Every structure is written in structure tokens, then in C-alpha cells.
Amino acid sequence: MAGLTGRMSTVVKAKVSKLLDRAEDPAETLDYSYQKQVEQLQNVKKGIADVVTAKKRLQMQESSLQQSVVKLDTQARQALSAGQEDLARTALERKNVAQTELQGLDTQVTELEDQQQKLTDSEQKLRAKIEAFRTKKEVIKAQYSAAEAQVRISEAATGVGEQMADVGLAMQRAVDKTENMKARADAVSELEAAGTFEDIGQLGSGEDDIDRQLKQLSSQPAVEDDLAKMKAELGTGARPPAHPSDGPAAPQISPGAEAAEGVPGAPEEAQQPSGNGGQA
Amino acid sequence: MIVRISGEGQYRLADEDCDRLNELEKSVISIVEGGSEDGFADAFRELLGYVRTQGTPLADDDLEGSDVILPPSDISFDEAGTEFTGEGLIPD
Numbered sequence: 257m258a259g260l261t262g263r264m265s266t267v268v269k270a271k272v273s274k275l276l277d278r279a280e281d282p283a284e285t286l287d288y289s290y291q292k293q294v295e296q297l298q299n300v301k302k303g304i305a306d307v308v309t310a311k312k313r314l315q316m317q318e319s320s321l322q323q324s325v326v327k328l329d330t331q332a333r334q335a336l337s338a339g340q341e342d343l344a345r346t347a348l349e350r351k352n353v354a355q356t357e358l359q360g361l362d363t364q365v366t367e368l369e370d371q372q373q374k375l376t377d378s379e380q381k382l383r384a385k386i387e388a389f390r391t392k393k394e395v396i397k398a399q400y401s402a403a404e405a406q407v408r409i410s411e412a413a414t415g416v417g418e419q420m421a422d423v424g425l426a427m428q429r430a431v432d433k434t435e436n437m438k439a440r441a442d443a444v445s446e447l448e449a450a451g452t453f454e455d456i457g458q459l460g461s462g463e464d465d466i467d468r469q470l471k472q473l474s475s476q477p478a479v480e481d482d483l484a485k486m487k488a489e490l491g492t493g494a495r496p497p498a499h500p501s502d503g504p505a506a507p508q509i510s511p512g513a514e515a516a517e518g519v520p521g522a523p524e525e526a527q528q529p530s531g532n533g534g535q536a
Numbered sequence: 537m538i539v540r541i542s543g544e545g546q547y548r549l550a551d552e553d554c555d556r557l558n559e560l561e562k563s564v565i566s567i568v569e570g571g572s573e574d575g576f577a578d579a580f581r582e583l584l585g586y587v588r589t590q591g592t593p594l595a596d597d598d599l600e601g602s603d604v605i606l607p608p609s610d611i612s613f614d615e616a617g618t619e620f621t622g623e624g625l626i627p628d
Contacts (some may be wrong), residue, residue: 370610374543381545382598392599415599418540422605426543429608 290393292385296420302381303427304372310434310441311368317444320363324354324453330483337490341483348482354453357444364437372432378423385416538600539587543608546598547591557604560586568620578597580616584609 332347389412396408447453537554540546550555560583566575583607594600607616 272600377545377628378543381596385540388597388599412599414601418605420541422542426608429610 257526277398289387290390291423293382293389293416293420296423297379297382300375300382300423300427304375304379307368307434308374310437311365311372313441314361314365314368314437316323317441318348318358318365320448321354321358321361321444321453324443325358328354328453333486333490336483336486345479349480350453353447357447360440361444364440367433368437371433374426375423375430378419378426380460382416382419382423385419389416395466403406410502434535537600537604538594539591539604539606541584541587541606541609542601543610546594546600546602547587549587549591553586553590557583557586558587561606564616567619568613568616569595576613576616581609582610 328347328351332344332351335341335344335347392412394410396405396412399405400408537551539547539549539557547570554563560579564576564579567574567579587606607619611619
């Protein structure tokens with residue numbers, strides 16, 4: 257029989273053969289292997305469910321980050337129109353970090369969808385092979401002597417075994433990827449818990465640890481661009497701070513007329529601790 | 537000759553296609569051994585593409601074993617490096 261002499265196919269084939277060797281004694285192949293095949297099918301289903309769970313978690317984080325982006329953008333506008341540029345910059349820095357995380361999550365959700373599709377396809381193929389094996393086994397048992405049947409059934413089991421091994425490899429890859437994604441999701445959760453994407457209305461005093469870290473994390477040019485754009489939109493470029501004496505010591509969004517001026521539809525809740533933002 | 541693309545499925549190819557398949561595989565391996573990722577994705581895609589276009593997919597309920605098994609389409613350059621060169625040649 258023709259075959260590749262190359263290293264790649266040799267290695268992959270050796271891997272699959274090894275998984276096959278781990279399977280049961282051919283003497284037991286007759287009925288026992290069918291039971292094993294059905295068990296493997298259950299494992300694949302569980303694997304798919306795990307991928308879906310990981311994907312859902314990432315999607316929930318995505319939507320929560322999207323809300324943060326909108327909120328922080330609104331707050332930056334409010335702060336800017338109130339002449340509080342430092343506060344606006346802080347909000348934009350947070351928004352920038354949230355947006356960066358969002359892009360990463362998006363790529364990973366797509367990747368998990370891809371894994372889910374592959375596993376689903378593999379499961380379908382395995383199911384078809386198992387069913388074919390079951391039928392063939394019964395036919396062979398009815399037509400041949402026990403010894404002959406043994407040989408023929410073992411042959412038929414090869415195709416199923418190879419598919420099982422292949423699904424096993426695919427599952428392993430999916431598990432590895434899902435683990436990576438979990439690590440990523442955990443990291444985003446930690447940022448959330450640390451208040452990274454929190455409402456700037458909740459900032460007590462000036463710059464804190466989070467802000468200092470954020471300044472390192474976020475790419476400054478993007479933040480400055482955003483700020484410049486916003487200034488142009490609001491036409492506040494040259495406007496001095498309303499209360500210079502407040503300085504950087506206590507940047508607070510004034511809920512009153514001043515902040516709302518020229519910002520139609522500014523959310524009322526900006527000043528209030530909304531929901532459980534970053535409280536763990 | 538039956539070729540399986542891991543994670544994807546099996547294809548039946550004519551025995552004459554074997555030489556070309558060997559060539560394509562060798563070029564992927566030499567890129568991996570060279571250690572530079574340039575051209576890896578294209579060469580690997582060409583190898584799998586050859587199998588997909590020259591081959592006829594086997595039915596899902598076909599019970600034949602494969603003569604050749606190729607890695608999954610989403611294998612990364614780093615994974616390929618670990619699997620197919622140096623120490624990684626013999627799988628553990």
C-alpha cells in the first residue's frame with residue numbers, strides 16, 4: 257500500500273496508533289468495543305458542552321465590557337464639558353483598556369466557535385462509524401464462523417478506532433484551548449474586580465494605584481487622540497477648568513447643571529454607584 | 537490511498553498522487569526545520585489543499601483505516617516545531 261514516507265505523517269500516524277494500542281485486546285473486540293465507542297461518544301458530547309460553557313462566559317464578559325465602554329465614553333464627555341480634563345483622561349484611559357480587552361475576547365470567541373464546530377463534525381462522523389460498525393458486526397456474526405468473524409470484525413473496528421483516536425486528539429486540543437481562554441477570562445475578571453472598568457463617578461480622590469497602572473497599560477496616543485477628538489466635538493478646547501482650586505485633589509463629576517450642560521441625555525446615574533460594578 | 541486530515545476527515549487519493557504529496561510534505565518539514573515561520577502557513581495550506589482537491593471524501597460511515605494521517609489544519613508553527621523536529625520526532 258502506498259503511503260507517505262515523510263516525517264510529519266509518520267509522527268501523526270504513530271500518535272494515532274499509540275492511542276489505538278491503548279485500546280482493548282482484540283479478542284474482546286466483539287461486543288466490548290461497541291460499548292467503549294458509545295462511551296467515547298458521550299465524552300465528545302461533554303467536551304462540546306465545555307467549549308460552549310467557556311464561550312458563553314467570554315460572551316458575557318464581552319457584553320459587560322461593551323457597557324463599560326459606552327458609560328466611560330459618556331463620562332469623559334461630561335467631564336470634558338465640565339472642564340475637568342484630568343477626569344476625562346482617566347475615563348478615556350479606562351475605556352481604552354476595556355476596548356483592548358474586548359478585541360482580545362472577540363478573537364477568542366471566534367476561535368472557540370471554530371473548535372465547537374470541529375468537535376460537532378467529529379462527533380457526527382464518529383456516530384456514523386459506530387452505527388455502521390454495529391450493523392456490520394451483527395451481519396458478520398451471522399454469516400461467518402467465530403474465528404473468521406473475529407478477524408473481520410477487528411478489521412471493521414480499525415476505522416472506528418482511528419476515528420475515536422482522532423476525536424481524542426481533537427478533544428485534547430479543544431481542552432488546551434479552552435484552558436487558555438479560561439485563564440484569559442479570569443484575567444479580565446480580576447481587572448473588573450480591581451475596578452479597572454469602573455465608573456469614574458465613584459472615584460474618591462485623585463489618582464490611585466489603578467490609574468497609575470492604567471496609564472502604563474493603555475496606549476497614551478490613543479487616549480490623547482480620543483481626547484482631542486472629543487474636545488473638537490464639544491468645542492471646549494480652550495476652555496479653562498471651571499474650578500481651578502479643585503485641582504487634581506478631588507475630581508468629581510458635578511451632577512448639576514454644569515455637567516449636563518451641552519450634553520443632552522447625560523445619564524443621571526453617573527454620580528451614583530451603579531450596580532455592583534467592581535465589588536467582588 | 538486513504539489520507540486523513542486530523543480533525544477533519546478522510547479522503548481517497550490515487551496512488552499516483554503520492555509523489556506530489558511527499559514533495560509537499562517535505563517542503564513543510566524543511567520550513568519547520570529552518571525555524572522561520574515565513575511560508576509555513578502557505579506551504580501547509582497547499583499540502584492540505586492538495587488532499588482536499590485531489591481526493592474524494594470518504595463517507596462518514598466508511599470503516600476503512602487511513603494510510604496517511606496529516607496534522608489538523610489549525611496546527612501552529614510552534615506546535616509543528618515541537619512535533620516534527622528534534623526531540624519531538626518520537627512522540628511520548
